[in-house]
Amino acid sequence: MSKTEKSFPRNFTGCLTCVQVLNIMVLLGFMLNYALRVNLTIAIVEMIIPTTNTTNVTETANVTDMFNVTEHPHREQTRYQWDTTQKNLLLGCFFWGYVLTELPGGRLAEIIGARRVFGYSTLLASILTLLSPAAAAAGFGWIVALRVLLGFLLGATWPAILPMASKWIPPMDRSKFMSNMMASSLGAAITMPICGFLIAHLGWESSFYFTGIIGLMWSLSWFAVVYDTPAEHPRISDTERNYLLKVLPQDENAKKGHMPVPWCQMLTSPPVWAIIITHGCSVFGYFTVVNQLPTYIESILHYSIKHNGLLSSLPYLGKYLCALASSVLADSLRRSGRLSTTSARKLFTGFAVGLPGVLMVAQAFFGHDRVWSVAIFTIALTINGAVTAGYLGNGLDIAPNFSGTIFGMANTLSSLGGWLSTFMVGELTKQHNTYAQWQIVFFILAGVYVVGALSFIIFGSGELQPWNARQPTREQEPLNDTDKTEKA
Template sequence: MAGPAKGRKLSGLSGCLSCRQVLNIMVILGFMFNYMLRVNLTIAIVAMVLPTNHSQAAAGNATLGSSPSTALDNATLAEAAAEGGVEQTRYDWDEYWQNMIIGCFFWGYVCTEFPGGRLAELIGGRRVFGTSMLVGSVLTLLTPLSARLGIAVVILLRVVLGLSLGVTWPSIHPMVAKWIPPMERSKFIANTMASALGAAITMPVCGLLIASFGWESVFYSTGLVGTVWSIAWFFLIYDSPAQHPRISYEEREYIEKAIGSTTKKGKALPLPWRHVLTSGPVWAIIIAHACSIFGYFTVINQLPTYMKYILDFKIKENGLLSSLPYLGKYLFAVAMSALADHLRQSGRLSTTVARKLFTTIALVMPAIAMAVQLLLGEQRAAAVACFTIALTFNGAVTAGYLGNGLDIAPNFSGTIFGMAQTLSSFTGFLSSAMVGSLTQGNQTFGQWQKVFGILVGTYTAGALAYLVLGSGELQHWNNPPGSTATSNGKDLADEGDAEEEATPLRKL
């Protein structure tokens, strides 16, 4: 096997980290900053517009798939901006246009999730993820200018931002397939939950920026951070161990032996459409993901409305509530993913049983929480506890279905996740429409009980579908006939070395 000289030390950010550790750190930061680029406008828009009697409520309840950052009472940020005394241009955008600006991000977002996964399989996740973040960061820096040019320019910029960031989640899976040994993948997938940390951190930081320097500083700061991260990504990260110029022989050999022939090196394989679209395990992932995201968006996006109209309780009265669910979800995701990998590696659970167990936890526990909410939701303490439990336990998806595509078909994991993510994005729209139709003009606990009942049914349906159809076994169509894969991975590894090392190592 070709490779760097034997005995070379592991290399990374400071020469003391392995390349996989560097990848872990960069992915954690990447998903934090990814969400930062998404939610910054949702927070800043309160300070961008001229105050009206209804504008703050509109921004706080922006729907149509709006970001989870809407859980923050944006009126708090408007007050902070006023107290800061920073004079900046404000725009006469009414509630309709504010919602349009926030929601149009998802017009582009849903269009590139599926092609983003396949593109990463074809040209590499490094280029797709890194370019997406770089473009998104530059567009963020241009947001104040776009506002001065007119609302049409702002909407166009947000649509393009959605197109750019839509590829990020699916594009990371093909990288995982080449870099992370199968028994370590749950822990690595938990890194993507750092997006929850990104939301929790961005909200208070943006509030301080608005108060101290005005709303434009939100976009300049977040755009600059994203740009710096993107440049570092291209210098530090490579698509596979064979392409990395600084990896040690020992680390590369360990990774490639652990992965074996399950992941194709070199040129991407043609997509076996018929097998993918008729695969029960694939549909198990798609259905579970759609049901999980439907519940997640419903709880997060509608929480401020429920707290205000039913409980007469503003989230700003308890600052911890705005970040506690995000923190709980991330910590639970990390813990459950580590447990899942330990149970699989020790042989106590098969991959199939582990994926089904943790998917069940991730979906059934929120279903139970929503059932309790249906009965006791008029009590403040019970409502806060139910929402927090639902979001926290949902973090177990990282040990369940979220990385399951890497188990059943690592060569096409980007495509599978792109399909699941695309459908789940539409459930965000469906969630907003559902809540709006049930509660519009009739904000009573009885109407909200219908919402909670639907959530119980949705979470339960997702869990049952995955229990019946899910699998952790490698599918036969992952290595189609003629792909040169062998049982010991030798032919595949040799072919991959020859192809990958023939490419410039530092090419972006």
């Protein structure tokens, strides 16, 4: 592929191209992905019967206080006597299923297509979301099982989208396409205040019904307008199909069937491990900051960030905007030839993962101040959005035929990192929840971020790997001189 690849041709009819429709559906799909995940986060406050414990009373008031809504005195809500252990179990069990389908989801998308994997996973997850109130009413075990199954389904969606990008998105436009995955953060920022408003007016069940219905609508639209390859799409224009088939040759491999994974070459490839390690470090830092920020600000700075909905949404919004801006810039630099793919991936990964490490060091020294803490956390999360121009879609550069498998391995490690970050903070602060203990957390975060950035800068690559190509079979191997003589 030429470094000066032209931009995608515009549709002269004035309608959206199929690639543009795919971008819109993927963006909305990842917004929905987080909506189906975080609806419980805010609903659970109203699902549990308030106790005399001060913390629980405060939490119960947060939903209505955040939106300045007076709860209807005559509206009766079903509530459950779940203790703190059960509450945390319910919030965390999603990841039990989530971590199991990362690798299988990516590989399955390479074999049967991302349209079915992403579409059916989201469709079934939406149905389960609609059944959540009934599962809670049936018993605690039922709602836990439902959330595990929900995680099992949604875990397959993230790695599934990369194989689709390899069939639809020209190489010089892939950074911008990958920024659609960061719309998940935007989905969380939008979903939480909407669900809070609905809960305050209609009860906690409404948050599940709202997100579930939106999910069903999206799923039906997905199957109506998205197809696995340009050759399969019934409504694509000849101009768009011919252009995509020219810049993305794919039909010959498709006719031969899916390719077996070259596990030996893949697992001994430094660029693959650069992606896996960097993704694990980046997500470890992200989950630690997002999940522990409210706790830190409340317990150390004695200020509740949850009372300010806008302030809570800023990191999510900033991350998406940074992802979009950096991706457009990276694709522009690569297309013009000013940066090679390898240089672009390393530059933006160093910025998106390395700089938050520096900011965590600053947090360790200035984190005792409320304004500095919120500012540093927000800037760190915002900058981290630039991973879409860095390592996040790098699997498409080095091995598009196995990009789903590579991302599945990376996301499996990062999912375990999400649990590990919670365990780490809990162990460090359970005896002495002091600023000194949190400084240790910040220094650990700084080290993890820097390790991730250096791993990719040293071992990362943007070059297509030789094991990505189909290996010739015995019958397909070219004849050597001896064989030619024997044949003669």
